[in-house]
Amino acid sequence: MKTQLSWKVGGQQGEGIESTGEIFSMAMNRLGYYLYGYRHFSSRIKGGHTNNKIRVSTEKIRSITDDLDILVAFDQETIDVNASELHNEGFILADSKFTPTKPDEVKATLFAIPFSEIAKELGNPVMKNMVALGATASLLQLDAEAFRDVVQGIFGRKGESVVKQNMQAIKEGTDFLHSQIPVSYKSMKLASADGYARMFMIGNDAIALGFLAGGCRFMAAYPITPASEIMEYLIKKLPEFGGTVIQTEDEIAAATMAIGANYGGVRTITASAGPGLSLMMESIGLAGMTETPLVIVDTQRGGPSTGLPTKQEQSDLLAMIYGTHGEIPKVVIAPSTVEEAFHDAVEALNVADEYQCPVILLSDLQLSLGKQSVEPLDYRNVSIRRGKLNTNKEAENGSEYNGKRYQVTSDGVSERVLPGTKNGVFHVTGVEHNEHGKPSESASNRVAQMDKRLRKLSHLIDTYPTPIYMNRTCDEADVLLIGFNSTRGALEEVQVQLQQDGYCVNHAHIRLIHPFPTSHLVPLLQAANKVIVVENNATGQLASIIKMNAGFHEKIESITKYDGTPFLPRALYHACKELL
Known part of the structure; x- marks a missing residue:
């Protein structure tokens, strides 16, 4: 049987x-x-x-x-x-x-x-x-x-x-x-x-449900495969919780509208795919400069340009980290299962508020549209953290708000005041500005504000719940398998098959892509004779990021696939065997 x-x-x-x-x-x-x-x-x-x-x-x-x-x-x-x-x-x-x-x-x-x-x-x-x-x-x-x-x-x-x-x-x-x-x-x-x-759902539905549970009450988006189901889900559900969805004329409008709503204090998200994210890049920079929370979902698909709109690929990785001009703090999160997609959607909203910066929730077509059995989601771990959101109760009682929206702080995060708060008026602009938000081209101010923004994420890696999913079965491994997003299932099966062949195999799946959790990954890299990085793109983008942040160039091998189809366990097993 x-x-x-x-x-x-x-x-x-x-x-x-x-x-x-x-x-x-x-x-x-x-x-x-x-x-x-x-x-x-x-x-x-x-x-x-x-x-x-x-x-x-x-x-x-x-x-x-x-x-x-x-x-x-x-x-x-x-x-x-x-x-x-x-x-x-x-x-x-x-x-x-x-x-x-x-x-x-x-x-x-x-x-x-x-x-x-x-x-x-x-x-x-x-x-x-x-x-x-x-x-x-x-x-x-x-x-x-x-x-x-x-x-x-x-x-x-x-x-x-x-x-x-x-x-x-x-x-x-x-x-x-x-x-x-x-x-x-x-x-x-x-x-x-x-x-x-069990529940039977696609990753996009889990992402949308996570946003709903995490307090999102507004979505601005333009339909695009394979992200549209997030908008379609929230169109049905958000009104039941006092929220709404607006279909904008394009992705530029979606991103700027999301920034405006977040500036007003409403937890807001937008979702798109590679072409849409290309259009949003300037707006992502605006969120970084104005230190406004912004959560964007990128459901990767075949590129470049229109590419393969309905096919699997993981080629947006470097663009999501380095796509904006200039330098801003930015967080890139990559769930690998439907359950993680739900919880990471909640966490994306929290991180965006706490660090007042853009957060990209990175998915791919296989994870977003692949449907799978899901155990009941654990809502006990859902919490809403707004960070340094200053409701300015003191000002309402007559004290004066100092107006330093971009005050230089030791952790890089300043108190945020919402429009309409008594005595909470401040200036905001996309050009470089001083602590009060007024434009400034002073060299010393530029250095102070840039340093302030860039040190925001210095502690995120140590506080993020699971920067790397690890299945470590041995202290000294013959091979370490690494992937991100939807390759996890195939890699889990390959790990079992290789262990049955007598190899000692560890598996790491990167969930916090940026800032990169180097300190968490290095012990696994040190303990492996060979490292195989598996990804759905042509240039080995994840492998390049690992080499850039952790080194170990001599150990790392890449298995790439960019024909529009996902990795299959047996084919991936044979590809790994060829490298061992």
Whole structure:
């Protein structure tokens, strides 16, 4: 009996491929399995090949697999593009409408099933997806009733007759395939799950939920893949908490509006992808100079320019650290799991307030749009810290505010006064200024203000909750694996495989990218004979940052991937073996 399987559905974009995967995933999640899903889709609304690959397991997982057990195909292109992933005992469930064929070298069994014809006979051709789910259920020895709660939840508002019709389509698919499979065929039946239904969500939803829990009440943003879901989530939820979302005319307006709202005291965020962040760079510098909190999400995708809008990449790293002109304090945080995405969103808001500077929450397409099982989030650790936010109670009682918004302090952080506070008026400008905020080109003032701003982050590394996720299994390692963002799941599996081969392996995932947690990483680098840095870009940006901050050039090797697809565990394992 299998402990995990990989299932994929494919067809033309706009054909309901995503909803098919969603219904299958939700049903398996409610049965208690762990899931991880990844969508391949084109950068257009309709047309072009798309697929949704779902990994189902009895144990926690954080990546998709190299191979495939079941491929559901609504067109021949799906077979042509994806059949190579099928192992010899896999299955292709294809719509007989297009007379499916498979390459000679593919040994998986093909079943041509009249998805479209059965759906048409039931009165709705769109329900071919439900027939396909029924055929899948037959292979997994699942009762069609396993889908009822999900179907009820999705179609119940349309009336019981629609629910009944869709359930009938699932049953027809189950019955048809059951009649076609010889008794000698092995099923894909999974071992029983623990029956515990976890949350099933994408990283963008977790980020948005984290902002909501962390006190964000305003978002200004312009839609862009793969960040739009953050805005869509908050459009629905923020009004329930007295907040709102404004879709701006472009990313420049979004960033400056977010700065204005934060200046007014409202916790505000914006979210975009690489092209949008390029437009925001001057505004990020403005937030740094005016010492205004600003939280921006960058969901990385294929670049440069428009690049690959719907494909995986991690090539914004250096831009997020060094993209602005001039020198300002800036924080770059990189969660690696959905749970971390939630908590890091909260922490980004706190850090921005405490250090009065721009904070970039760095994600990537795989983490932002990949859907996975999530344990219940721990809200006990959610706290809201506003830092040196001076409500100026003394001034309200008649004392005089000294007006030194940018007062030089030992920790680099000055008290912040909100507009409208009695006697709290101060001058603010994007040019260099003195302690009162008035423009100044004095050389001594420039040095004093620059030094003040740049020493803000001197203690952040020591106070940040988890600057590096570490799985240290040995004191002296044959190899140290390092990554950031969504590569964590694949690296975790590679670590296990290499240890089974007899290697001693440690794993570090960088979560605080800037300022770089050198002191935390150096002991792991010292204890490793070889260091392998894994990242989805062409130039090894994370490896360069490690070398710049920590050294150890002679130990560090890079494995890069920049074809628009995520790392797969087995392929990454073989790439690591070649370096050992």
